[in-house]
Amino acid sequence: MKGELKMFNSIVEKLLKAEEETPVVEYIEARKLHGRIDLSLNQEAMEEETFRDLLEDLVLTTPRTSSKLFFNQLFGGRKSKAVLGDLLAVMLNNSMYTYKVGGPQVGVEKSIINKLCEMVGYGEAGNGTFPSGGSMSNLMAMIMARDAHDPKIKLEGTAKKLIVYTSKASHYSTPKNAAMMGIGRNNVRFVDTDSKGELQSDHLEELILEDLEKGNTPFFVNLTAGTTVLGAYDPIPPTSRICKKYNLWLHVDGAYGGGVIFSKKYKHLVAGLEEADSFSVNAHKMLGTPLTCSIILTKHSQQLYDSFSNNAEYLYQTDGDDFNLGKISMQCGRRNDALKFWTLWKSVGTETLEKYVDQQFYLAEVAREYISNHPDYTLYSYDDSISICFNYKGIDANELCTLLYQEAEIMVGFGQFQEDEFIRFVTINSENKKEDILNFFAKLESFVAKSVQLSSEVTR
Numbered sequence: 001m002k003g004e005l006k007m008f009n010s011i012v013e014k015l016l017k018a019e020e021e022t023p024v025v026e027y028i029e030a031r032k033l034h035g036r037i038d039l040s041l042n043q044e045a046m047e048e049e050t051f052r053d054l055l056e057d058l059v060l061t062t063p064r065t066s067s068k069l070f071f072n073q074l075f076g077g078r079k080s081k082a083v084l085g086d087l088l089a090v091m092l093n094n095s096m097y098t099y100k101v102g103g104p105q106v107g108v109e110k111s112i113i114n115k116l117c118e119m120v121g122y123g124e125a126g127n128g129t130f131p132s133g134g135s136m137s138n139l140m141a142m143i144m145a146r147d148a149h150d151p152k153i154k155l156e157g158t159a160k161k162l163i164v165y166t167s168k169a170s171h172y173s174t175p176k177n178a179a180m181m182g183i184g185r186n187n188v189r190f191v192d193t194d195s196k197g198e199l200q201s202d203h204l205e206e207l208i209l210e211d212l213e214k215g216n217t218p219f220f221v222n223l224t225a226g227t228t229v230l231g232a233y234d235p236i237p238p239t240s241r242i243c244k245k246y247n248l249w250l251h252v253d254g255a256y257g258g259g260v261i262f263s264k265k266y267k268h269l270v271a272g273l274e275e276a277d278s279f280s281v282n283a284h285k286m287l288g289t290p291l292t293c294s295i296i297l298t299k300h301s302q303q304l305y306d307s308f309s310n311n312a313e314y315l316y317q318t319d320g321d322d323f324n325l326g327k328i329s330m331q332c333g334r335r336n337d338a339l340k341f342w343t344l345w346k347s348v349g350t351e352t353l354e355k356y357v358d359q360q361f362y363l364a365e366v367a368r369e370y371i372s373n374h375p376d377y378t379l380y381s382y383d384d385s386i387s388i389c390f391n392y393k394g395i396d397a398n399e400l401c402t403l404l405y406q407e408a409e410i411m412v413g414f415g416q417f418q419e420d421e422f423i424r425f426v427t428i429n430s431e432n433k434k435e436d437i438l439n440f441f442a443k444l445e446s447f448v449a450k451s452v453q454l455s456s457e458v459t460r
């Protein structure tokens, strides 16, 4: 192992230096990838030196998602204490299904779950787990909702037409999960949003009544805390009242924006969260933990157990169900995603996680203010969001983002809401400073100025 650790250190040092000097890596066309790096697998072992060089080349040609100029997705930056935890998780290579194999690591996971349950107001009645990502967290919520509606479905299946409600601006995992569960994509109702992208609860109730009229069976409502494009927060209290009235499970998908529970200043965006039956949050988004680190919480701990426990004599051999986390998870073998979040949280404290969240909103304000003061820009997003959606000089967002990527200038993506397509600039990297945000705009503007020709060529 010593040789590999040395190799690791030397490659990582080069990576860190490269990230500083060249925040956006040179673009390699997908169809030319295999010609550029030898990724083939061979019969013979490789000579150590050649292997090292190849590995270094692979690392240094990979997109730099932790750099100052990566704004393409809903994650960014690198929290060193979290990285340390993840490296140790790999070294330990536990599986989180039993206490026998996970030992104190099980306590690490439980400690985070308990603390989060306390923070969202579920208290002792709550429990949760770390699924493999936000999509799977949402799937677990839908499964619990189905079983809470009718526990027999798990055993016998059902011919009932189960109906799911989610907003038009919600993440694609909801219809995908409905498809995977046999509920069917066509039994997902997409509720209208207002101009800010927030679900309209009046329309939700109308849709529920229509379904009841038709003899369908509504059972699940998904709200989003931070929609994937605009970063909008759906209103919890009016939706919760509707869910109680019609006896529906309310899930809040906070994969993107759920991190606001750490901020005194912004947790009002999820006011009423304690009324929801379940809540998911990705620590790998707002909370800066490496991918993937997703958490699902529910205030019905018995339902979590009833939906996901199975007996297996070959697996569960010691200790109680409380410490054998496989009884409340989807997977059998499960990676230790908790440790990296714990090493971060334990070392920097809750107050620092709060600062990370607040910094993202501050950077978003800097960006919105810049846009508002510059007439060449059009803004499409709203306050209280860390997604800043805009267009510059009316240039096609898709073309501009793609050119910025291919020319290795900036990694940023584009999105759509209703009729508009725009650049989606995400200030999720809390290590960035005001000047990094201003630098983004400066780079964008000088790129456009020097490549008017380029972009008009693409248009033709």
Ligand SMILES: *Cc1c(COP(=O)(O)O)cnc(C)c1O
Residues within 6 Å of the ligand: 074, 132, 133, 134, 135, 136, 170, 171, 173, 224, 226, 227, 228, 253, 254, 255, 256, 282, 292, 294
């Ligand atoms: C990112 C995201 C998800 C999916 O999470 P993954 O970990 O990527 O599967 C779900 N919902 C919302 C609102 C998201 O932004």
